[in-house]
Amino acid sequence: MNEPTEGLSEQARALIAEEEALLKRVLLAIEAARQQAGRERGRSEALARLTHLRDEASTAVESDLPALFQQMDTERAILERKDTAQLPEPHTPYFAHLRLRKHEGGTNEYLLGRTTFTHAASSVRIIDWRFAPVARVFYGYAEGDDYEEWFGERLSEGVVEARRLVVIERGVLTRIRAGTLHLERVPNGEWHEVGALATSSLAGGAGTAVRAGSLGTGSGEAGRAARFDITAQLDTEQFEALQTHPEKPLLVLGSAGSGKTTVALHRLAQLTFNLRAASAPSRMKVVVPEEGLARLSRRLLAPLELRNVSVETLDAWAYASACTAFGLKSIALSSDKPALASKLKRHPALRPVLEKRLGKKKLTDLSFKRLRRKLAELLTDRTLLEEVVTTSREDVPWPAIEDTVRHTMLQLATPLTREFDGFDPEAMKTVDGLAIEDSTPDSLANTVDVEDLPLLLFLKARHGHLGTDPLAHAVIDEAEDFSLFELSVMGRQLGKTRSCTLAGDEMQQTSSSFAGWPAALAELGIQDAATVRLSVSYRCPRPVIELARHVLGPLAPEASPRMGREGVPVGFHHFPEEAQAWLFVRDALKDLLDREPKASVAVIASTPEAARTFYKVVNDMSAVRLVLDGGFTFEPGVDVTDVESIKGLEFDYVILPDATARAWPQADESRRKLHVAITRTSHQLWVVSSGLRSRLLPSP
Numbered sequence: 001m002n003e004p005t006e007g008l009s010e011q012a013r014a015l016i017a018e019e020e021a022l023l024k025r026v027l028l029a030i031e032a033a034r035q036q037a038g039r040e041r042g043r044s045e046a047l048a049r050l051t052h053l054r055d056e057a058s059t060a061v062e063s064d065l066p067a068l069f070q071q072m073d074t075e076r077a078i079l080e081r082k083d084t085a086q087l088p089e090p091h092t093p094y095f096a097h098l099r100l101r102k103h104e105g106g107t108n109e110y111l112l113g114r115t116t117f118t119h120a121a122s123s124v125r126i127i128d129w130r131f132a133p134v135a136r137v138f139y140g141y142a143e144g145d146d147y148e149e150w151f152g153e154r155l156s157e158g159v160v161e162a163r164r165l166v167v168i169e170r171g172v173l174t175r176i177r178a179g180t181l182h183l184e185r186v187p188n189g190e191w192h193e194v195g196a197l198a199t200s201s202l203a204g205g206a207g208t209a210v211r212a213g214s215l216g217t218g219s220g221e222a223g224r225a226a227r228f229d230i231t232a233q234l235d236t237e238q239f240e241a242l243q244t245h246p247e248k249p250l251l252v253l254g255s256a257g258s259g260k261t262t263v264a265l266h267r268l269a270q271l272t273f274n275l276r277a278a279s280a281p282s283r284m285k286v287v288v289p290e291e292g293l294a295r296l297s298r299r300l301l302a303p304l305e306l307r308n309v310s311v312e313t314l315d316a317w318a319y320a321s322a323c324t325a326f327g328l329k330s331i332a333l334s335s336d337k338p339a340l341a342s343k344l345k346r347h348p349a350l351r352p353v354l355e356k357r358l359g360k361k362k363l364t365d366l367s368f369k370r371l372r373r374k375l376a377e378l379l380t381d382r383t384l385l386e387e388v389v390t391t392s393r394e395d396v397p398w399p400a401i402e403d404t405v406r407h408t409m410l411q412l413a414t415p416l417t418r419e420f421d422g423f424d425p426e427a428m429k430t431v432d433g434l435a436i437e438d439s440t441p442d443s444l445a446n447t448v449d450v451e452d453l454p455l456l457l458f459l460k461a462r463h464g465h466l467g468t469d470p471l472a473h474a475v476i477d478e479a480e481d482f483s484l485f486e487l488s489v490m491g492r493q494l495g496k497t498r499s500c501t502l503a504g505d506e507m508q509q510t511s512s513s514f515a516g517w518p519a520a521l522a523e524l525g526i527q528d529a530a531t532v533r534l535s536v537s538y539r540c541p542r543p544v545i546e547l548a549r550h551v552l553g554p555l556a557p558e559a560s561p562r563m564g565r566e567g568v569p570v571g572f573h574h575f576p577e578e579a580q581a582w583l584f585v586r587d588a589l590k591d592l593l594d595r596e597p598k599a600s601v602a603v604i605a606s607t608p609e610a611a612r613t614f615y616k617v618v619n620d621m622s623a624v625r626l627v628l629d630g631g632f633t634f635e636p637g638v639d640v641t642d643v644e645s646i647k648g649l650e651f652d653y654v655i656l657p658d659a660t661a662r663a664w665p666q667a668d669e670s671r672r673k674l675h676v677a678i679t680r681t682s683h684q685l686w687v688v689s690s691g692l693r694s695r696l697l698p699s700p
């Protein structure tokens with residue numbers, strides 16, 4: 001235990017002393033329980049001994065039996081002791097503390113954690129946030145509030161005397177938040193009030209830039225304290241969403257950074273607990289559009305004890321589903337495909353046109369080969385494709401027809417290797433050792449696009465069983481980016497109850513045209529979903545949210561989110577030449593990494609090509625990474641990336657290096673993408689432009 005520093009109020013000192021004493025008591029109680037459990041671990045040996053004694057008794061002479069029976073009784077008594085419960089992790093046994101003074105008299109003390117634990121002798125009671133009824137009081141009331149809750153048949157009334165969030169790292173208390181009082185233990189062991197530390201330090205702290213016009217708010221300094229557990233911070237609205245009946249589909253809406261992913265993953269944690277079945281995690285799935293978000297989701301699931309839940313990107317999910325549904329080990333995918341053909345295949349306008357064309361005729365042969373041929377017929381039918389273009393009101397442009405037909409024809413061709421079957425295999429190679437069709441249109445022969453997979457699965461499900469195992473629950477995150485075909489197939493994979501959580505924000509739709517939530521739910525086969533709209537924006541500070549709304553322009557929803565935090569102004573930096581702009585960013589990054597080596601920074605370019613070009617300016621700097629395949633490591637440093645890769649992610653600092661009129665034109669898709677890039681910012685945003693600045697930005 002360490003002495004609080006001078007200058008702390010009496011109240012703060014008392015709080016620290018109380019929480020440290022409490023933690024000490026908890027750790028001793030866990031240790032006592034652990035030792036007790038150790039003593040009981042001898043039971044498996046007891047079982048073996050009992051079996052052996054039984055065998056012995058069956059052949060023993062009568063005079064030996066009384067002694068054997070006595071021994072057997074002893075071993076049986078050991079076995080009959082109650083199973084040892086799982087103990088809390090002593091490094092971080094709990095994340096919150098609640099004390100209730102009941103009107104009927106007396107106080108009750110609870111700690112919120114992930115493992116239930118009671119040690120009566122030390123009056124320690126840790127409750128599991130997922131199911132303990134009293135967790136409702138923690139999430140629903142503030143310190144000092146009168147509370148009134150029904151626990152089963154019993155009404156409990158009283159006052160919330162203490163409601164504290166704590167951070168315990170390796171068994172040491174390092175942070176306490178009680179109402180507006182926020183205390184932090186710095187590395188030398190002294191305690192400070194966080195607001196006081198921030199204003200007295202040159203380095204800033206969230207909300208104060210180091211120098212005017214400089215990059216950095218102090219939030220990525222060395223040795224920054226661990227954050228409060230997000231589970232402890234869920235707000236009332238988010239916790240209420242988790243109370244939705246496990247079998248009811250839930251639609252979680254809200255602006256960028258309002259906690260949609262947080263709610264969806266916490267619901268999964270709760271449902272896993274409710275199902276109690278050991279197999280539950282394997283029957284649950286999280287599906288997201290991009291690799292970056294898949295990696296982040298896996299990291300977020302780990303502390304929720306859901307490491308076994310499969311997190312898949314849409315493409316990986318479609319591929320695995322198709323292999324299972326068609327009983328194939330692998331499917332040859334094209335590595336090169338026209339963007340317009342992909343757009344057409346994912347567009348909602350294709351859905352009704354296809355439905356009309358397929359009519360009522362039943363297909364009997366549902367093999368991959370047959371359905372692939374059927375799909376190719378449809379995708380080379382110009383009349384059908386023209387109808388898609390007109391139904392989309394030319395959102396799918398006319399040239400998409402030619403691109404789709406030509407591409408599909410190439411895919412239908414017989415691969416050269418098969419055509420020249422019987423020829424000398426060496427003659428089928430080029431001088432550099434590659435197959436003769438590599439990098440030629442012939443490399444497309446006999447392949448399908450990853451966008452074809454949901455269409456093929458859709459065709460199969462329409463005429464028969466999909467052949468994949470039903471899921472107990474699915475989380476569909478960034479659901480605005482799922483095509484109707486993907487949703488339709490996903491719906492077939494859900495069990496009868498359609499238990500799923502959809503999280504999304506129509507303003508962040510980037511990859512295909514979104515058909516709206518009613519259409520999305522209908523494809524999933526959901527008639528009645530519970531819907532929550534999260535209203536507080538947690539990730540971004542006010543100036544960033546305001547810019548994000550400005551960029552959306554006419555697309556911005558009427559209601560603005562409730563702003564969580566103030567923040568430093570957005571930095572706009574304009575230069576005549578791109579080279580000047582990028583050298584300026586390079587210097588700023590160098591300076592920032594020196595001052596705040598723990599910061600996470602993203603340089604988000606409009607395209608992968610622009611990201612690659614910018615990277616050349618900084619590739620000699622350590623801790624700078626080019627990430628274009630979603631391979632984010634979430635380590636401190638700089639990720640140079642593009643807007644398509646960063647959905648659902650967040651960084652302390654974001655720099656947009658090419659905020660030009662060419663990169664971000666005045667079009668709806670561009671507005672939404674720029675909005676996504678801007679809203680990845682947790683602390684500070686810089687918008688850097690050269691030549692002609694994007695007109696989506698406010699005038700200087």
Ligand SMILES: Nc1ncnc2c1ncn2[C@@H]1O[C@H](COP(=O)(O)OP(=O)(O)OP(=O)(O)O)[C@@H](O)[C@H]1O
Nearest residue numbers: 230233234235256257258259260261262538539648
């Ligand atoms: N109640 C809360 N209190 C404090 N922070 C929160 C709360 N809820 C969520 N957050 C934090 O806000 C950030 C954004 O949360 P999350 O990623 O779940 O939002 P989102 O709505 O899914 O964002 P996006 O739309 O960009 O995908 C995360 O850092 C998360 O930990």
